[in-house]
Amino acid sequence: MATHPDILRARLEDRADLLEASRLRYRALQGMLQAFFWRDRVRANLELLREVAQAEPEVVATLAAVERRAAAEGWPRGSAPVKLFTEVGHLREAVAVAVARRLASAAAAPGTLSEALLRLEEEVLATGPLLGRRAWARAVEVLPRNLPELRAACVSAEVFERVFKRPTPEGVLPFNPAEAEELCRALPLAEAALLALWERLERFDESGRVRTFLERRVRRAPQRVPRSGPELLLHAAFWQDVARARLGALMEARLAPVVPREAEVPQLLVWLAAREGSPEARLTAGEAFGEGRAGLFELALELALLSRARPVGVWNEEAAWVRLWTAAQRAREETGPDVERLREALRLFILLRGQARTPARLFSPERAAVAAHEVSAEVTDLPGLVQAARAAASRASG
Known part of the structure; x- marks a missing residue:
């Protein structure tokens, strides 16, 4: 049948x-x-x-x-x-x-x-x-929409646009822990994809006119839904620039004077999002940085928080100083420019706490009424400077 x-x-x-x-x-x-x-x-x-x-x-x-x-x-x-x-x-x-x-x-x-x-x-x-052909027509030829690198760049751009397009109150992280994980994956993916796309343009356009033509338009905010390959590239490059600028300002506000390297940013975002919900969340050492540098980041964040405002409650204040001391112990073997800048920040913290009754506009380090041993040049290790900072803060509050 x-x-x-x-x-x-x-x-x-x-x-x-x-x-x-x-x-x-x-x-x-x-x-x-x-x-x-x-x-x-x-x-x-x-x-x-x-x-x-x-x-x-x-x-x-x-x-x-x-x-x-x-x-x-x-x-x-x-x-x-x-x-x-x-x-x-x-x-x-x-x-x-x-x-x-x-x-x-x-x-x-x-x-x-x-x-x-x-x-x-x-x-x-x-x-x-x-x-x-004209530059735009040539760009359409060189960048077909189904390039794998173009798809990867667009996927990353969707994450950047969703996170950084919405308004965020000042001082609040623009992303939650789940979005931090997405950014952690999207940042290196976008970097590699866009690099491959620009290299493709260079390979098939020896005159360089197409790349120059597109680079002039990268910083223009997209006005419509991208459809062609060049439009998708410009859309992805624009939102990558926005993400870089916003994350750079965020890192400076929370981790200055320590300057994160580009490869360290994704892991730091996940930690900062976790730290927002739990002050006891620690930064785990990984491929991007070791134990000592993780301690530097923790120390910088704790110092920035203490510099802005005194914790409310005796227990919270004690816990903050314990976290600062633990981070200093963790980073005590580190060397380099970031460590030097962090030492200067701790010394400035000590001087400012010694001038608790002096208006900020009249303050100068030369007028600081702080005991010499608290900011002595001999105290160079981070734990010692943290101890001096705590002593200065206790004297000011007393």
């Missing part, structure tokens, strides 16, 4: 949609490669070429799986699924032959159709348009 075509199609499950989409892509690509002005047609449809290249591994696996199943279950040759499977296989072979013929160096042709298509894309872009 013959099997109904609908039943055979149901056996393909979601593979039928993939094969039908592949049939349409292969037909279109074969027509472009066989045209007289094939380079211009391929250059205008690089997104289609990339779609075929990206789907190639899945298409190959699907064709092999369907062939095995059809042979095992004895599917009729005239059934719709078998015809679809056969046609897609023939079209794929025709596209592979056409691509190999269009490649400049047939001897060094890549082993798979996916690699051959990407090689063909590079050769087409490297030759440039026959009669020249």
Whole structure:
């Protein structure tokens, strides 16, 4: 008894949609490669070429799986699924032959159709348009919307826009712990993706006019939903700049005078968000920084908080000084410019606490009425300076 075509199609499950989409892509690509002005047609449809290249591994696996199943279950040759499977296989072979013929160096042709298509894309872009193009049209050619790097940059930009577009009260973190985790992943992803995109522009535009053209527009706020590849790049680059500026100001306000390195920022964001909810949250050493530098960040944050306002309640004040002392002990072996700046900040804290009754506009370090031993040049270690700071604060409050 013959099997109904609908039943055979149901056996393909979601593979039928993939094969039908592949049939349409292969037909279109074969027509472009066989045209007289094939380079211009391929250059205008690089997104289609990339779609075929990206789907190639899945298409190959699907064709092999369907062939095995059809042979095992004895599917009729005239059934719709078998015809679809056969046609897609023939079209794929025709596209592979056409691509190999269009490649400049047939001897060094890549082993798979996916690699051959990407090689063909590079050769087409490297030759440039026959009669020249304007900068924007050239950017559209070089940056098809389905570039993996462009997708990664857009995913990161969505996080930046969602977090930093909304208004935030002064002194409050613009993100919660969950969003801090998202930023932690998005920051390095955006950096790598945008770097790859700018390098791609340089590789296929030796004159540099396209990159210069786009860089002049990076700081303009997007006015509409991005659609083309260059618009997506500008949108992602704009929100990356916004994120950098906002995070730089945030780090300076909370961690000055210690200056975080770029690789340290993602992990610091997660800690600052956790610290907002729990003052006892500690910064864990990791790949970005070691134990001593983690202590420097903790010390800088605690000192900044104590400099702004005295904790409310005896217990809270005692806990704050314990955290400051613990951080100083953790960072006591650290050296470098950040440590020197932190020592100067502690000395200034001591002098300011010694002038508790002097208006800030009249204060100067030379007029500070603080015992010499509290800010002696001999006291250079961070724990010693923390002890002197606590003594000065106790005297001022008394």
